[in-house]
Amino acid sequence: xxxxxxxxxxxxxxxxxxxxxxxxxxxxxxxxxxxxxxxxxxxxxxxxxxxxxxxxxxxxxxxxxxxxxxxxxxxxxxxxxxxxxxxxxxxxxxxxxxxxxxxxxxxxxxxxxxxxxxxxxxxxxxxxxxxxxxxxxxxxxxxxxxxxxxxxxxxxxxxxxxxxxxxxxxxxxxxxxxxxxxxxxxxxxxxxxxxxxxxxxxxxxxxxxxxx
Amino acid sequence: xxxxxxxxxxxxxxxxxxxxxxxxxxxxxxxxxxxxxxxxxxxxxxxxxxxxxxxxxxxxxxxxxxxxxxxxxxxxxxxxxxxxxxxxxxxxxxxxxxxxxxxxxxxxxxxxxxxxxxxxxxxxxxxxxxxxxxxxxxxxxxxxxxxxxxxxxxxxxxxxxxxxxxxxxxxxxxxxxxxxxxxxxxxxxxxxx
Numbered sequence: 522x523x524x525x526x527x528x529x530x531x532x533x534x535x536x537x538x539x540x541x542x543x544x545x546x547x548x549x550x551x552x553x554x555x556x557x558x559x560x561x562x563x564x565x566x567x568x569x570x571x572x573x574x575x576x577x578x579x580x581x582x583x584x585x586x587x588x589x590x591x592x593x594x595x596x597x598x599x600x601x602x603x604x605x606x607x608x609x610x611x612x613x614x615x616x617x618x619x620x621x622x623x624x625x626x627x628x629x630x631x632x633x634x635x636x637x638x639x640x641x642x643x644x645x646x647x648x649x650x651x652x653x654x655x656x657x658x659x660x661x662x663x664x665x666x667x668x669x670x671x672x673x674x675x676x677x678x679x680x681x682x683x684x685x686x687x688x689x690x691x692x693x694x695x696x697x698x699x700x701x702x703x704x705x706x707x708x709x710x711x712x713x714x715x716x717x718x719x720x721x722x723x724x725x726x727x728x729x730x731x732x733x
Numbered sequence: 734x735x736x737x738x739x740x741x742x743x744x745x746x747x748x749x750x751x752x753x754x755x756x757x758x759x760x761x762x763x764x765x766x767x768x769x770x771x772x773x774x775x776x777x778x779x780x781x782x783x784x785x786x787x788x789x790x791x792x793x794x795x796x797x798x799x800x801x802x803x804x805x806x807x808x809x810x811x812x813x814x815x816x817x818x819x820x821x822x823x824x825x826x827x828x829x830x831x832x833x834x835x836x837x838x839x840x841x842x843x844x845x846x847x848x849x850x851x852x853x854x855x856x857x858x859x860x861x862x863x864x865x866x867x868x869x870x871x872x873x874x875x876x877x878x879x880x881x882x883x884x885x886x887x888x889x890x891x892x893x894x895x896x897x898x899x900x901x902x903x904x905x906x907x908x909x910x911x912x913x914x915x916x917x918x919x920x921x922x923x924x925x926x
Contacts, residue, residue, distance in 0.1 A: 552762070553847055557755040600815065604808040612804060630854055633807050634847040636759060701753050702914035709900075709907030717899035 531656045538660025543715075544637045545668040545708075554635075555672060556704035558625045562685050565673025566666070567621050571610045571629055573662030576638050578606045580658030583646040590647075599642045600633075607633040637661065676707055737868045744872030747921055750848055751880040752914040757848030761880060762906055764839075771885035777839040779874030781821070782852050785814050786870030789853035790863050803857075810853045818843060848877060883913060 538544075545555050554572075558564040582602050583590075590598045611629050615622045622629070632638070641661055646654040677683060680698030682690035697703045750756045760778075764770045789810050797803055822840050825833045843849055852873055856866040887909060896905050 552758040553755050556758065597815070600811060601808065604811055608804065608807050611807065627851065627854060627858070630807055631756070631847040631851060633811055634850050697915075700914075700918065701755065702911040702918070704755065705907050705911030705914055709904045709911065712907065713897075713900045713904040716904065720899060 531653070534653060534656040535660035535663060538657070538662070538664035539667060542661075543664045543668060544661055545665065552708070553631070554628050555669060555708055556701075557628050559669055559673035559676055559704060559707075560680065560699040561624075562670065562673045562677050563621050564625050565669040567614065567618060568625055568628060569662075569666030569669040571614060572632060572635070572638075572665045573659070575603065575606045575610055575632055576641060576662040576665070577655060577658035578609075579603050579638055579642055580646040580654040581651065582606070583642045584649060584651045584654035587647050595643075595647065596639075599639060599647075603638055603642070604633050637665070672704075672707055672711065675711075676703060737864065740865060740868050741872035741875070742923060744869050745876030745879065746917070747923060749876040749880060749917055749920075750851070750873055751877060752910070752917040754851075756851050757846065757877060760843075760846060760848070761884065761910075762903060765881055765884040765888050765906075768882075768885045768889060770839075771881040773836055774839050775874075775878030775881045777836045778843065778848070778877055779871070781814075781818065781840075781843060781849060782874040782877075783867060783870040785817055785849060786852050786856055786866045787863070788817055789813050790856060790861075790866040793853070793857050794863075806854065806857055810850055810857075813853070814849055848873075880913075884910070887913075 545552065554568050558568040579599075579602055583599060586598075586602075607630065610632065611626075614629055615626070641657060645657045649657070674684070676698045678689065679695050680700075680703060682688060682692065682694040698707065748754055751758065751761050760774065764774045792809060792813060793803075793806070797805065797809065802809075818840055822833075825836070825840075852870050856869060861869060884906075888906065891905070891909070900908075
């Protein structure tokens, strides 16, 4: 019985990351990569996978060491843990996906400054056991990956007429969507769409204000 | 001299952090609701950027390069920035409490901010000299200030506009930013580096 109940809550944690507290569309944290790397699907997916890995490993590490870290030095300790895992991701992506890395390398390094990762470590992993923390990180990471995939899918299809670099549409593409300005438009429109769905069908009050 | 001037123009207008490199968006959307906070924030950011560019250049080129420790750059740079900001916070509180009450809250916010960290990372990646790093930090800071002030003045007007409900708040700000970014594309042919 209890095992069954726990199983549901793990699913709930993942669902929370994808819908309830989707890092980009709902909580509006870590917006920079949502615009920066999404001009191609490959860039968006690679970034999403990087964040998924870092978030999961950071949650796991913080949760394992939560009893050893003194509360007064917890923020520097978490930042050090995050920086370690970001370095691991940075070096591995550079080795395994060198071409794509050349485009998004700076943003991979800057995962270290993502508010979402520190906030999950602080709000969830520092208070919970190892397994739930792992699933929370997984859920948040998947939510992030999905958001980036949706944005980049749309931008590459309309802006370049291709997906993963393969040409799909033969008509002249709308170039503005892969330009910087297009990224802002697409994210703004998708956020508006999410809010509209929320207000129309679930009676919600729209997105939380966002900010840092 | 010419090269340094070009670097300032390139960092502030052509490769503006917000509109073409998409960095610092969290802060950009977070503090631009009011003009006062934007001005305070841009002053703090510009000075922190210049000083952290200088500090990290010294550490990177005198310690990390000779010892082949470049792979530790992420950890070292975030340590430098966090340590420096903490020190500035403490010193400012003792030396000039007036300034501290004005700008202190922003200092706490910028410790783990991507735009501050991006300056040393780009400097190290491009292999700039000491002077070039300083100038790049300054140009980036000025560009970020420009972005904050433009956005804040538009958003103060936006308070009175009749925006459809799902687009209130962040979504409409994103679309606005897109429009400003379109305008900034005009700068791209200004100089060729």
